[in-house]
Amino acid sequence: MYTQSFNVPDAPGGKTVPLAPSTEDPALQAAFDARIDADGRIEPQDWMPEAYRRTLVRQISQHAHSEIVGMLPEGNWISRAPSLKRKAILIAKVQDEGGHGLYLYSAAETLGTSRDQMLEGLHSGRAKYSSIFNYPTLTWADVGVIGWLVDGAAIMNQIPLCRCSYGPYARAMVRVCKEESFHQRQGYEALLVMMQGTAEQKAMVQDAVNRWWWKCLAMFGPPDADSPNSAQGMRWGIKRISNDDLRQKFVDATVPQAKVLGVTLPDPDLKWNEERQHHDYGQIDWNEFWETVNGNGPCNKERLATRVKAYNDGEWVRDAALAHARKQQQRKMKEAA
Amino acid sequence: MNAATDYLLHLADNALVLGQRNAEWCGHGPILEEDIALSNVSLDLIGQARLLYQLVASLKGGNTTEDRLAYFRDTHEFRNYTLLELPHHGPLSGYAHASLDYGTTIVRNFLYSALMALLWEALEKSANADLAAIAAKSLKEVRYHLRHSRDWLVRLGDGTDESHIRAQAALDHLFPYTQEFWAHSAVESAAVAAGIGVDLATLQADWDAIVDAALAEATLVRPQVGGYVPEGKNGIHSEHLGFLLAEMQSLARAHPNGSW
Ligand SMILES: [Fe+2]
Ligand SMILES: [Fe+2]
Numbered sequence: 001m002y003t004q005s006f007n008v009p010d011a012p013g014g015k016t017v018p019l020a021p022s023t024e025d026p027a028l029q030a031a032f033d034a035r036i037d038a039d040g041r042i043e044p045q046d047w048m049p050e051a052y053r054r055t056l057v058r059q060i061s062q063h064a065h066s067e068i069v070g071m072l073p074e075g076n077w078i079s080r081a082p083s084l085k086r087k088a089i090l091i092a093k094v095q096d097e098g099g100h101g102l103y104l105y106s107a108a109e110t111l112g113t114s115r116d117q118m119l120e121g122l123h124s125g126r127a128k129y130s131s132i133f134n135y136p137t138l139t140w141a142d143v144g145v146i147g148w149l150v151d152g153a154a155i156m157n158q159i160p161l162c163r164c165s166y167g168p169y170a171r172a173m174v175r176v177c178k179e180e181s182f183h184q185r186q187g188y189e190a191l192l193v194m195m196q197g198t199a200e201q202k203a204m205v206q207d208a209v210n211r212w213w214w215k216c217l218a219m220f221g222p223p224d225a226d227s228p229n230s231a232q233g234m235r236w237g238i239k240r241i242s243n244d245d246l247r248q249k250f251v252d253a254t255v256p257q258a259k260v261l262g263v264t265l266p267d268p269d270l271k272w273n274e275e276r277q278h279h280d281y282g283q284i285d286w287n288e289f290w291e292t293v294n295g296n297g298p299c300n301k302e303r304l305a306t307r308v309k310a311y312n313d314g315e316w317v318r319d320a321a322l323a324h325a326r327k328q329q330q331r332k333m334k335e336a337a
Numbered sequence: 338m339n340a341a342t343d344y345l346l347h348l349a350d351n352a353l354v355l356g357q358r359n360a361e362w363c364g365h366g367p368i369l370e371e372d373i374a375l376s377n378v379s380l381d382l383i384g385q386a387r388l389l390y391q392l393v394a395s396l397k398g399g400n401t402t403e404d405r406l407a408y409f410r411d412t413h414e415f416r417n418y419t420l421l422e423l424p425h426h427g428p429l430s431g432y433a434h435a436s437l438d439y440g441t442t443i444v445r446n447f448l449y450s451a452l453m454a455l456l457w458e459a460l461e462k463s464a465n466a467d468l469a470a471i472a473a474k475s476l477k478e479v480r481y482h483l484r485h486s487r488d489w490l491v492r493l494g495d496g497t498d499e500s501h502i503r504a505q506a507a508l509d510h511l512f513p514y515t516q517e518f519w520a521h522s523a524v525e526s527a528a529v530a531a532g533i534g535v536d537l538a539t540l541q542a543d544w545d546a547i548v549d550a551a552l553a554e555a556t557l558v559r560p561q562v563g564g565y566v567p568e569g570k571n572g573i574h575s576e577h578l579g580f581l582l583a584e585m586q587s588l589a590r591a592h593p594n595g596s597w
Contacts, residue, residue: 317368
C-alpha cells in the first residue's frame with residue numbers, strides 16, 4: 001500500500017525543495033519534452049534529465065519503503081487474528097505488500113540506484129516513507145480500517161500512476177493497483193461482518209474509524225497551495241492529479257461506504273455541498289502531519305528501529321548466501337578447468 | 338478415543354502451530370524475498386490446518402467449527418509435535434526472550450518438511466478419501482517447503498564460519514525433538530489399524546536418507562540423540578505452547594460471541 005503525494009522531501013526539516021533548472025543537452029531535452037507532451041513513455045535506456053531521474057528515484061524508493069514499513073502495523077495482528085480465515089487473509093495481504101516493495105525496488109533499480117543504497121537511505125532516517133504507518137494498530141478493527149481507508153486512499157493515489165511517464169514504474173503500478181483494490185474490498189468486508197456482530201465489535205470498528213479518518217485524509221499530502229513540487233511532477237507526467245483533487249475524490253467515495261457500514265466519520269463539518277457537487281470537510285491538522293513526517297509521530301522510532309533490526313539481524317544470513325554462491329562458483333570453475 | 342478425529346487433529350495442530358510460528362517472520366525477514374517465502378510457507382500450513390479442522394468438524398458434527406478447534410482448545414488438548422511449538426531461537430525457558438534466529442527456523446522447517454513430504458505421499462492412499470485429497474494438495478506444498486528449507490540449510494551450513502556455527506547449533510538444539518516422530522502413540526496406532534493413518538516406522542529410513550544427504554551437503558554433523566523424548570503429540574508440551582496459544586487465542590476468546 002502507499003501513497004501520500006510523493007513530494008515530501010527526503011532531507012529532514014524543510015518542507016519542499018525547488019528543482020534546479022536543467023542545464024543539459026538542449027536537443028535531448030527537447031526530444032524528452034516532446035515525448036512527455038505526446039504522453040509517451042520514458043524507458044530505462046532513454047535519455048532523461050537528471051532532475052527527472054532523481055525525482056523518480058526518490059518517489060519510487062519512498063513508495064517501496066512505504067510498502068515494507070507498512071507491513072509492520074498490520075503484521076502486528078497476524079498472531080492474534082480472531083479466525084483462521086482472517087489470519088490467512090491478513091498474512092496474504094501483508095505478503096502482497098512485501099511483493100509491492102520488491103516490484104518497486106526493482107523499478108527504481110532501473111534508474112541506476114541499488115536496493116542496498118535505497119535501504120541505506122531508509123535505515124539512516126534520510127529517506128521518507130508514508131507517514132500513515134507511524135500510527136499504532138491498537139485493535140483488530142484497525143486491520144479492517146487500514147484495508148478500507150488506507151489501501152483505499154492508496155488506490156486513489158496510485159491509479160493515476162499507472163499512466164506515469166516512466167514505463168517501469170507505470171507497469172509496476174498496474175500490478176500493485178489490482179492487489180490494492182483486493183485489499184480494500186477485504187478490509188471493508190471484514191468490517192461489514194464485525195458491524196453485524198456484538199456491540200463490542202461495533203464499538204471497536206467505530207473507534208478505529210475515529211482514529212484513522214483524519215490520518216487518511218492527510219495521506220494525500222499537503223494542500224495544493226503548499227506543494228511546489230507538484231507542478232513539476234505534473235509537467236513530467238509523474239503526477240497526474242493534484243493532492244486536493246484526489247483527497248476530494250476519496251472523501252466523496254468514502255461517505256456512502258461509511259453509511260452502508262453504519263459508522264460515523266468523525267468530522268462535524270462533513271456535508272454534501274449541492275453547489276460544488278462535492279462533500280465539504282473540516283480542517284486537517286497539518287501541524288500534526290508534519291510533526292509525524294519529520295520523525296515525531298507515535299511510532300516513527302519503533303518502525304524504523306524494527307526495520308533496522310531485521311536488516312542487521314539478517315546480515316549473517318545474507319552473507320552466508322553470498323559466501324555459498326561464491327563457493328559454488330569456484331567449484332564449478334575448478335571442475336571446468 | 339476416535340481414531341479418525343484424533344489423528345486428524347494431530348496433523349492439523351502440527352500445521353497450525355508451525356504456520357503460526359513461521360508467520361512471526363512476516364515483516365522481519367533477513368531479506369525481502371525470504372520474508373515473502375516464509376509467509377508463503379505459513380499460508381500453506383494454515384491452509385492445511387483449516388482443511389483438516391474442517392474435516393474434523395464435519396466428522397464431529399454439532400457446533401464444532403475450525404475456529405472452535407483452533408481457538409477454544411487448551412494447551413493439553415493440542416496434539417502437535419513439541420518441535421513445532423518451540424520459539425525461533427536456542428533453548429530458553431518459556432518466559433525468556435531472544436531475537437528470531439533464521440538458522441533455527443530453517444533447520445526446523447527442513448526436519449519437519451522432510452517428514453511430511455514422505456507422510457503426505459503415503460497418506461494419499463489413506464482409507465479416508467477426504468484425508469487422501471488433503472494429502473495430495475499438501476504434498477505439492479510441502480515439496481516446495483522442503484526444497485526451500487533444504488537449499489537454505491546448505492547455504493547456511495556451507496556459507497560463512499558464523500552461519501555454519503549457527504546452523505550446527507540449531508541442529509544440535511532441535512534434532513533430539515525429532516525422536517518424537519518415531520515414538521509410539523496410541524492415536525497413531527489406532528489410525529494405522531483403521532487404515533486412515535501411516536505407520537511412521539515405515540518412513541524412518543527414507544527420512545534418514547533425506548536428512549543425511551542434506552547434512553552432508555551442508556557440511557553439518559548429525560547430532561547423537563537419546564534422553565528425553567518429547568510427547569507433544571500426546572498433549573504433554575513444552576513451556577512454549579502455552580504462550581503461543583495465549584497470544585493466538587486471546588482475541589477470539591475475548592469475544593466468544595463475535596463474528597469475524
Ligand atoms: Fe501495497
Ligand atoms: Fe495494500
